[in-house]
Amino acid sequence: MRPTFALPPGFLGGCAVTSGSADFCIAGIPFDLGTTNRSGTRDGPHAVRRASRMLADGANPVGWGDPGAMSVADVGDFTLALGDIAGSLDLIERQAAGFAHLLTIGGDHTVTLALLRALCKRTGPVGMVHFDAHVDTWPDNFGQPLAHGSPFFHAIEEGLVDPRRMVQVGIRSPMPKAVHDWTIARGVTIIGAEQVHLDGPAAVAERIRAVVGAQAAYLSFDIDAIDPGQAPGTGTPEIGGLFTWQVMAILRRLDGVRFAGMDVVEVAPAYDVAEITALAAATIVWQYLTLHAAGKS
Amino acid sequence: MRPTFALPPGFLGGCAVTSGSADFCIAGIPFDLGTTNRSGTRDGPHAVRRASRMLADGANPVGWGDPGAMSVADVGDFTLALGDIAGSLDLIERQAAGFAHLLTIGGDHTVTLALLRALCKRTGPVGMVHFDAHVDTWPDNFGQPLAHGSPFFHAIEEGLVDPRRMVQVGIRSPMPKAVHDWTIARGVTIIGAEQVHLDGPAAVAERIRAVVGAQAAYLSFDIDAIDPGQAPGTGTPEIGGLFTWQVMAILRRLDGVRFAGMDVVEVAPAYDVAEITALAAATIVWQYLTLHAAGKS
């Protein structure tokens, strides 16, 4: 029985590289080539795993789901092509293909495009629950089409996501009006951060469920959806963000949604303090896992 | 008239070691042997005193209680037995025995057990207002019975606390269901962090008062009750925590409670940023003091 500080380095204190045949597999993606402001998300997977030790002992007091009683494996980090965005996306897509239910940690938001390409081959276009400060539907990023402001532009264009079953939560960054209008015109629902603060988590969860519906969905969580005071360790912070209690309260209320996978992205540990950003990311993955415990969705 | 930055190093800018015969005595307990994740609470008392200089000048704008007009003394730090948990608890108990009304700062939560042993000899079983992210009623801590996850298990077992007059506020960590059920079965009231966010401070304060009743009570404040974004300097952080405005709003509304003592624990300065965690702890002590100003409870 090891104290929290002495747990092995895998997610929730497991070994970092274990079998890929578990019901739920967790992989790290140490990628940051698509960042447009501060970089360093390549170190995200390591930090999120380290922070997750706080969650290794016991069950979720809301619903008593217990990852320790589930089939969960940390399969280590995906290999990438150093300095090559397109090459890395291809590698991510290929590695993601093999898993029944994949949860990924870290890397910048560019990686979601590759993950959706892999997932969509099995599921067809998915519904999308997208937490973020930014809509990430820019057609390009200062000239680069494949970077962290564009995954959902491409995902919608490539038919990986059904935009009418897509909802964005926490949006608040400056943006060109054309980017906003394109997104709305595709049918995407945007719930700005101020709206979350004013409406409360129950109303937001209800709206998310209404948008996403009963078919297969995906959770893409950009850590900058959370306020910089609670998640400073990220590259493109925006003030006025969501609070972690709201995020948890919303996620807990999504237990009817048929999630087929998730990612948490944009954790940049060099800007974190006392692991709080990494802990937020780890807890989001843990909350997602416990939603899928026996007796749950 | 010294500027804030030039105040002496005792609590609220007094001298660090003064008479123990004041109405309210403040002692530091530099203890961290009972920590199960990050250590360093031994440096808490120093940091809380240093941060308290911000509160040295003037009265509480809510109610105008003024510690400067009260009989308050900082009696310095308790002596401890290096590397020896049980020996240190004995020393704390003995040193705590001599004070009319004791407020302690710093150390990990293990110390509360010794403080209650000392207090209870005078008061009998006390009511308990316990702010925390964790219930701290584990029967042991990875094999160690005397550590920071267990003070209230022992306090209840030893009859130091009346569990039906005990309320826990801010609870949200993972835990074995058995620990939760044992606590509830003893009669303890648990108000989870999400509930505080949803109900607001006035309702929570009302519920606390109802549970604690009119007899002697104790305030034990684990700084990790507060959200890691506002209190990163602690060893076992959990996201989704209370906000300091809520804590202050609740405490201000407890002026009818007959408090016989208090502690604030688990401040680990090595993980703090810009003294914000230490300042939160200092302000909680200051708020407690001003509750007891003349014309108050």
Added chain:
Amino acid sequence: MRPTFALPPGFLGGCAVTSGSADFCIAGIPFDLGTTNRSGTRDGPHAVRRASRMLADGANPVGWGDPGAMSVADVGDFTLALGDIAGSLDLIERQAAGFAHLLTIGGDHTVTLALLRALCKRTGPVGMVHFDAHVDTWPDNFGQPLAHGSPFFHAIEEGLVDPRRMVQVGIRSPMPKAVHDWTIARGVTIIGAEQVHLDGPAAVAERIRAVVGAQAAYLSFDIDAIDPGQAPGTGTPEIGGLFTWQVMAILRRLDGVRFAGMDVVEVAPAYDVAEITALAAATIVWQYLTLHAAGKS
């Protein structure tokens, strides 16, 4: 088209020293001689400019005001008299006099007195929207009349501000009751931080508008109005502060107010983490600017 991280060092990624004939001019004031606790606000202007790069690309999603479509210039930093408070205030006043609409960043709150002296010559006594943790109406600061706890004592005494059209938002620090009573007796409206949390931003904005009325007003924003968890980089933090989402939600609702200038003060980067305090300050300036976009007030 430069990525966010590669923008020039002026506000919103412009050049740092450009023409002073723009409609809106931004100046830095690297001053910290009036601080009473932690110093270092001399580095505030640099940090706020650097952080503002996150806001350079696109329009405000609330109302679509776009600083890029306005006449805005960063005129660099004001010159000051090293080690000389009164001399520096004279220099600030003289330099501020030449601008049609001036927004200043950084320095401690002492500078607001000089800025109001300059402004008032053109406008007469102004209404005041003052965000702060402290009332800043101390008659002196540990013996020094010209320091950061006194700008509004002097501004009221000198007739620069109409106290019946002055509102203070976020107040919560300890203070002598006499300071509070003097302020109220002058006619100033105080909205404590807890009140903001309980009432919500729409009610607060409504009250601000009622106090300030239709004549010329000024926005003075002390960054310590915001909670230390979201703005640790300041010298005199107080817990229980405003959240940035509330600040933004309030400011957005002040679009009918006839603002003639603004400052954001007390950013001390040495205590900041991951630029979050500087980003908050930058975003407040940006929000103020977009309030003044065409089609707006």
Added chain:
Amino acid sequence: MRPTFALPPGFLGGCAVTSGSADFCIAGIPFDLGTTNRSGTRDGPHAVRRASRMLADGANPVGWGDPGAMSVADVGDFTLALGDIAGSLDLIERQAAGFAHLLTIGGDHTVTLALLRALCKRTGPVGMVHFDAHVDTWPDNFGQPLAHGSPFFHAIEEGLVDPRRMVQVGIRSPMPKAVHDWTIARGVTIIGAEQVHLDGPAAVAERIRAVVGAQAAYLSFDIDAIDPGQAPGTGTPEIGGLFTWQVMAILRRLDGVRFAGMDVVEVAPAYDVAEITALAAATIVWQYLTLHAAGKS
């Protein structure tokens, strides 16, 4: 072929828990109950492993020893008794017993006593190369006999070390003269830090070899031997310390010594900056390993 930043979390980028039958086994000891100033060495093993990734690719340019071509295994962390010094030392001794050649990382210096008890059963009294700022021969530590200032007092008293074959390098802390005199009287050789600076590494290495001789020896490296400017991440820093280039230059010249094991202790990551202390510790282990490469001692 993984980039440095994407290596698995074991020492030199291996898996953290692998076979214990390798020629050289590396174990972590997350222990800090014996610290007398700043704590936190429990997190040392994790940090040293993480920092070691910089050394994973290639051979030592001095001598071309290559750990990748040797039989090396990271066997993970030892289990400990939470909050119990004596109990933990027993556990360490028992776990250390099984390895042919053991290298341990992290924990405070107390652990060396247990490691020597285990080793000495196989080798008899060993020679000792001890790098440290402190002699660590205090008979007790503020009343506690088993703590980080006393391992060599006990090791000499218990006959685990031959004091005439023991050399201490880097000593410079304040100490009671009686502690110094006891150490010298036992026959220990002390080379103060200033002496290392004045004499240079070749002369120091020569003297170490002369003292230690041809029989079995042990290397115990307290990271505070190194100057705080190069190794801030430790609990009891002393200025005027050794430079890492000197440490490396000395170690490289010890290739004739018959080392039977080593430890590097006192890395406290909470006080580190940019991993430099952890990297120093990792590099010392790596240098020790490459001393034992084929064609070497």
Added chain:
Amino acid sequence: MRPTFALPPGFLGGCAVTSGSADFCIAGIPFDLGTTNRSGTRDGPHAVRRASRMLADGANPVGWGDPGAMSVADVGDFTLALGDIAGSLDLIERQAAGFAHLLTIGGDHTVTLALLRALCKRTGPVGMVHFDAHVDTWPDNFGQPLAHGSPFFHAIEEGLVDPRRMVQVGIRSPMPKAVHDWTIARGVTIIGAEQVHLDGPAAVAERIRAVVGAQAAYLSFDIDAIDPGQAPGTGTPEIGGLFTWQVMAILRRLDGVRFAGMDVVEVAPAYDVAEITALAAATIVWQYLTLHAAGKS
């Protein structure tokens, strides 16, 4: 006359974007796509400029060269292709072509290849003074040929550098023996870090001059040549590095060398403390400039 803390944001307190027709032009290159461990050198140019304010006032006390009396311009940052190494190198080469004597700050070491391609068109193969912890002659970087471990492999292969007139100073990292041998076989002189410590700066400078000779040469300074204790803000630190006093003492003794340009690379501010790494980089550029003052080389 502005105090140091209030200088404009260009190098040595000048404006950031000024004329490119000066005798010496300074450009920033915010590039980090070629990093193999910690990233973040994209923020290097900003940090080096900010730190250079310490050097704005006065002359070099060794030789009295004064950049303020020279024709020096900070031309701002080069534009780059986001997420595209080869595209960025093309852009750098094109922008570098226009300057008489170019000094660049920041970015990872990959950029030197582009700078040499531009320079060599005017000068032919240059001599090279290369400070670094690593030889940077790897043929590829975990599969990527164009990254920060390979600039000199390509520079030698492309004939941009004359390897017999190339000297590497400070080398100490692990490396495959084949990389070392390839480098030596080309004729490059390697002076390891330990050699610098043992020989002293005068001898090293003499050797550098002997290798480089009287023809055109280039200075490429990787900040990781300096010890991590003095330059923690970099991505691939190695202990045992050069001290800044040695670097300065060597550079001062190179006043006969015919330098045609220089770069300082690999400053990663997210890992820096108190700007010391950025200050080291700025001082190296300043020392290089003062070598070229009137009456000098």
Added chain:
Amino acid sequence: MRPTFALPPGFLGGCAVTSGSADFCIAGIPFDLGTTNRSGTRDGPHAVRRASRMLADGANPVGWGDPGAMSVADVGDFTLALGDIAGSLDLIERQAAGFAHLLTIGGDHTVTLALLRALCKRTGPVGMVHFDAHVDTWPDNFGQPLAHGSPFFHAIEEGLVDPRRMVQVGIRSPMPKAVHDWTIARGVTIIGAEQVHLDGPAAVAERIRAVVGAQAAYLSFDIDAIDPGQAPGTGTPEIGGLFTWQVMAILRRLDGVRFAGMDVVEVAPAYDVAEITALAAATIVWQYLTLHAAGKS
């Protein structure tokens, strides 16, 4: 017997405010109005006292001087005039007058002028051992005559120091040649930092003794004499500085000098890491004290 971490907050773990009639009195001066770059030296005294706890237990291993056996008192901090340089200097001078042998910690270098004014009334012009990166003989500081670049200009002009008995050690900053020439012309001896590195501490100590001679002298130690890698916590760092081992080795060799007082200045804790700068300052005071132990000078 308190562990190091639990010592009271005065210098060497004594009480912070005790009798002023001791043989050696230590006072803090929390002043930073004279700083020209980064501020924050107002927090120096607190940090140096806190760091000094590492030196509380035992004697100096070089010479066995033991402050615990001497008559030493920490008299707390001097009062100052907030925001008023000249007024503060007057207050410092008056408070310093009453002590037999005064050692002061913290504040910026401006304070030395006031301390010398007080001392000189008793001793007449003193010899001066001045460690610094800067000569501090500027006639003014960006227009301000009384600031931290000018104490020795005034001290020489006012006849407080005998410039022919004054030696400056560690000088290396850029400066106007006129400032340098004025200093030399007065008769001051300058030993540049590079010279210390090349000559070694014994030769430097010999030269200091020769310059200072047998009459009363004063030690003024600007912490930026030390290299930024070992003392980052200061406002005007310069690379290439002295190492702490050299400083200690020099000071130990000055035991024949008739020191009448000392100060250590320019510690700015906001820029420190892991207390290493504060520890360096504390150790310098401790070394000075032990020079004066019985059986010593």
